[in-house]
Amino acid sequence: MNKLAVITGGSRGLGRSGALALARNGVDIVLTYLNNEAAAAEVVAEITALGRNAVALKLDMRDFAAYAPFIEQLQQRLPQQFGRNDVDYLLNNAGTGLQQAFADTTMAQVDDLYNLHLKAPYFFTQAMLPLLKNGGHVLNVSSGLARFSLPGYSAYAMMKGGVEVMSRYLAKELGERGISVNTLAPGAIATDFNGGGVRDNAQANQFVSSVTAKGRAGEADDIGAVIAMLLSDNSHWITGQRIEASGGMFL
Numbered sequence: 001m002n003k004l005a006v007i008t009g010g011s012r013g014l015g016r017s018g019a020l021a022l023a024r025n026g027v028d029i030v031l032t033y034l035n036n037e038a039a040a041a042e043v044v045a046e047i048t049a050l051g052r053n054a055v056a057l058k059l060d061m062r063d064f065a066a067y068a069p070f071i072e073q074l075q076q077r078l079p080q081q082f083g084r085n086d087v088d089y090l091l092n093n094a095g096t097g098l099q100q101a102f103a104d105t106t107m108a109q110v111d112d113l114y115n116l117h118l119k120a121p122y123f124f125t126q127a128m129l130p131l132l133k134n135g136g137h138v139l140n141v142s143s144g145l146a147r148f149s150l151p152g153y154s155a156y157a158m159m160k161g162g163v164e165v166m167s168r169y170l171a172k173e174l175g176e177r178g179i180s181v182n183t184l185a186p187g188a189i190a191t192d193f194n195g196g197g198v199r200d201n202a203q204a205n206q207f208v209s210s211v212t213a214k215g216r217a218g219e220a221d222d223i224g225a226v227i228a229m230l231l232s233d234n235s236h237w238i239t240g241q242r243i244e245a246s247g248g249m250f251l
Contacts, residue, residue, distance in 0.1 A: 003027045004087050005231060008061055009094030011040035014186065017224030018091055019043055023052040025228050028082055032059040055081055061094045061120040067127040086133040089231040092121035092140045099152040110155050117159035122166055135178040137231055140167045144187040148250040164242050171240035180239035182230060187246025189218040213248025
């Protein structure tokens with residue numbers, strides 16, 4: 001039986017790259033998307049072209065009341081489309097950025113980041129527990145900004161620091177089921193994330209390159225490869241860890 005991964009925010013950016021990298025490793029995919037159904041359908045088509053099975057399901061990660069009906073929907077789709085009743089891997093990836101000076105950050109912005117980046121993966125993972133296979137793996141996406149500090153990212157980085165603490169605690173509590181829980185912390189990546197700030201701003205891209213040991217900004221496929229590496233049988237003895245994939249930023 002093929003492995004199966006659920007990826008939140010899988011229609012674009014790192015989620016898309018992770019989905020495709022996993023599919024190349026023989027993993028079937030359930031991905032969630034917020035609004036862009038067409039982009040999600042394109043990812044499903046790409047995965048299908050690789051010979052794997054995939055489905056895209058709409059879910060607003062901020063809508064906590066939607067989790068229970070989503071799980072019910074997933075419970076119905078799993079045997080129908082994948083011939084199984086459980087999931088091997090969960091990648092908590094959905095998110096958005098904020099670059100705002102501390103002095104100008106609003107409570108509404110902090111609340112939104114908290115709901116999406118910290119409360120959502122905590123309670124979505126909880127909702128997924130009945131479907132998560134013993135010996136499975138949960139991977140939570142953090143950021144290099146939880147280790148190094150750059151002006152304008154205090155609220156975003158604060159949430160990602162919370163994600164890293166969350167991962168350690170979940171690793172401890174789910175360990176008796178053989179479930180691994182780890183944190184993946186990407187560095188600056190040239191995608192459309194945060195308005196394409198690294199990808200489209202030449203000055204920002206040059207700055208990132210200048211402080212990165214590898215001499216360039218990361219690409220989405222750099223992170224997709226790490227996702228596929230961590231969500232595999234070869235990583236079964238890694239849990240409660242923070243793995244940074246930044247090309248060596250600020251070493």
